[in-house]
Amino acid sequence: MxxxxxxxxxxxxxxxxxxxxxxxxxxxxxxxxxxxxxxxxxxxxxxxxxxxxxxxxxxxxxxxINVSEFFRNKDMFLQLEESIKKYLAPDKNSLKIWSAACSIGAEPYTLGIIMDKLTPNKKHSILATDIDTTILETAKKGIYTKNDVKNVDDYLIKKYFTVDGEKYIIKDEIKNRVTFKRHDLILDKYETGFDLIVCRNVVIYFTQEAKNKIFQKFYQAMKPGALLFIGATENIYNYREIGFEKASTFIYRKPGGN
Ligand SMILES: C[S@@+](CC[C@H](N)C(=O)[O-])C[C@H]1O[C@@H](n2cnc3c(N)ncnc32)[C@H](O)[C@@H]1O
Known part of the structure; x- marks a missing residue:
């Protein structure tokens, strides 16, 4: 600039x-x-x-730019659910999940809902990070508008939200599954051992060089067999070079694992 x-x-x-x-x-x-x-x-x-x-x-x-919503690009979340079942055996394994650049929390709570649906009695860990501490405070509160939840099926709204007038409040059973932390994708170290990393609608703002570094760091942060889920307008053009294979249009897989 x-x-x-x-x-x-x-x-x-x-x-x-x-x-x-x-x-x-x-x-x-x-x-x-x-x-x-x-x-x-x-x-x-x-x-x-x-x-x-x-x-x-x-x-x-x-x-x-904190724009987000629950089940953003809903079809893609359905694909993700299928890939989780197919590749990650969530009924057998306790998964370590990361929603990177989570904004208002709609994304990690969506993951919480999906995991609760798939394995109601199993505790998976969901880390949710963002560079913006103000937005993390909003995320922790878990209070949303009708617009934020417009892609959520009615039966899921009934099950996972308390509706209070205009407010949609995420229930504790989902809230308690998510840990929020500040993390900068450019400057900070990455945790390791993830089974699933979800990083959507943030790398579009970065230079190609910064993006490359981030995808390489994600690769390092993932277990063999783990999945990386990216945004609807994104693609990792050099995914083979990094070591990934494709699991579906917007999902990449680190080879190996079971
Ligand atoms: C458009 S939102 C995406 C939210 C969510 N992932 C989704 O797809 O709905 C982009 C988020 O990226 C965060 N962000 C911007 N630069 C970042 C960085 N360097 N490290 C981590 N988060 C960043 C912003 O604070 C914002 O909350």
Missing amino acids: EYPMLERYVLDEYKMNLNAYKSKQLTRRVNSFMSRSGAKNEADFVKMLKGDCALSKKFKDYLT
């Missing part, structure tokens, strides 16, 4: 490394935010951010 002062501010204040984000797309977005906030130039904008907490928070939210 062409704004070094702003990059510095974002790294210091939000701990985000904008070098890894696609430059053109990011510059366009930043320009649009700057002109809407009335800043004359980069220096002026950084000064405004430093002096105005609310504006700074708004800018951070704008940069991180």
Whole structure:
């Protein structure tokens, strides 16, 4: 991006490394935010951010783009459910699952619902991470709107949510299955031993180089036989080079295992 002062501010204040984000797309977005906030130039904008907490928070939210929902691209989640049954034997194994860049929590709770459906009495671990601590607090609360749950079947709403007026509150039996933590996919170390990693609709904002590194680190973080589930507009063009095989259109598998 062409704004070094702003990059510095974002790294210091939000701990985000904008070098890894696609430059053109990011510059366009930043320009649009700057002109809407009335800043004359980069220096002026950084000064405004430093002096105005609310504006700074708004800018951070704008940069991180937290859009999400339960069962996002529902058909793909059905495919995922089939692949979990086929490859991961969830009735026999206790699975270690990671929802990376989980935003408001809709994604890890969707995984919680799927696992409860598949193996009601089994405890699998679900780690949910995001770079944005504010969004993690929202995720932990587990309170959603009708729009967030529009892809959830009625019988699942009845079973897994408490409906209170306009609010859809995820029940503790699902909530307790998920552990939330801050994690930056670019800068932080990755845990290991995962059976399933779900990372959707975040790497689209990263440069090819950053994406490559992330997919390689996912590979290292996965057990033999584990699955990686990515977003509907994404693909890992060099998946063979990394070592993956394809399990279905948006699901990659690390060879080996049972
Ligand atoms: C569009 S949301 C995707 C949410 C969910 N995975 C889904 O597909 O519905 C993108 C999320 O990525 C997070 N994010 C952005 N940069 C990140 C980074 N470097 N490391 C971890 N999370 C990041 C944002 O905070 C945001 O919550």
